[in-house]
Amino acid sequence: MIIDRIAKIVFGIISYLLVTIILLIVGFLILSGLDDINLEFLTSFPRNSMTEGGIWPSILGTVYFLSIALLFSVPVGILAAVYLSEYSKENRLQRLVLTANNILAGIPSVVFGMFGLSLFSITFGFGTSVIAGGLTLGIMSLPYIISNTHESLVAVPKSYREASMALGANKAETTFKIVIPASSSRILTGVIIAIGRIIGETAPLLFTGAAFYITRNPSSPFEPAMALPTHIFVLSAIYPDNVTPKLEGSVSVLLIIVVALFMSVAIRRRRESRKMEG
Template sequence: MFSNAKLNEKIAFGLLKIATGMVVAFVLVILYYIVSNGYSAISIEFITEMPRSRMTEGGIYPAIVGTLYLIIGSIAVAMPLGMLAAIYLTEYSKPGKTTWAIEMAINNLAGTPSVVFGLFGLAMFVKYLGFGASILSASLTLALLILPVIIRASQEALLTVPKEYREASLALGVTKWETIRKVVLPSAIPGMITGAILSIGRVAGETAPILLTGAAYFLPRLPDSIYSQFMALPYHLYVLATSGTSIAQTRPIQYGTALILLIIVLCVNIVAVSVRSHYRKKLKR
């Protein structure tokens, strides 16, 4: 019996290692393919210049700036809302039909196709609220897109905080909000930031929502306000790869754009991971 258990354990670990190795191999192949085809297009001019000749020449600077605006804008809206919603659902709400309905709505939103969010953003922010095709409309739409992920990650982080922490604080006469703010949240912040990290990649790579709410293919200038149209790397890459009469001519730009997008996501993720590590170190002190 013991030998069979050992054998089963070795088989299970072997399968897990194979699965992990396959995932890593696929990622490395994709990265190698993009880097090997895109590095030749990368230069200071490519990163800092405006596009020219219908994007067959020049750089992608406006698309880089537009993508960063979208990431910052959507995270700035979604993170506070997601964290507050998670705090309410975890710490204040009581089991019942209302809470169940909210939980089901969050689950359904998490599985909703991004194009549906784009259509909603077009109807609500662009048309009804009158924000027009703009950074504001696109950022709010993307914020709704990632909101379920942040809520779920924040809920899981709050649930990992032991109940004894809450009970000990309340036993000392501290109010519930003070307990949440000074005891629960500091322990849960690293996990909450994980939700933001998971959302960054999706925000940076989404095309359908921004296509319907403000992205432009060729706009050789920087946005001057949150109500301006903008260029963005994912939509820019999509159009380069699928439309136009100069697809072969712009192929190096396509791979260069994809490589820059990967680098931006990596850099933003590194910043988020650094913030999470900072809070974890504070907890250990």
């Protein structure tokens, strides 16, 4: 009993210490750039080699890349997970596919960037463009969506399926009218987490779709665009110290977006747990 209490105290201290350190780091990075964030900073174009002006093209470009990534990865990922959980048999091939999917989720993003460069930019001829970057990010986020959706569908009780079948529904009706709606909240949570991953990625965009400095928005998806993570990389790695305020403001904006996404996930999970308890 004494050992259990000591272990509980030690693990609790370590857990709270790690959480505190993470919160302090994130809080420091956000607070350091809050003074530089204003309406002009958010809605104006960069000027004078990005030493002046704002980050509007980076924000808009991030939205473009994210939209294309989600348009590809969400339907493909959900349908793939539906097949694995509802239609495929539990055999060695299914386990192999799920294992391969988990391995893909652990591959470094720079590898996906090189893959996107080879496939979309060179083979398909998209060059450095929004569509090449968005599709690369979509492929990179696909394993997360498949894995999360599969786990969400498997978690739905079999009694739901059996009751639907007993009432005369076929397999497709049961899947799309009963199983998916019952797990929609968890699926949406996984999509939000994937969005947080996509927004913060730099390497895939450097290879496929990022423009370092533009003074106009792209007129088509076959043109390059700026993005918040690549903008931060350029400011921190290439330009001199006189852009530090722009760098801190950009970091704060990106972190605020990511923190807001993960807070929404935490709120949704808390509401779900309260409903289950109630």
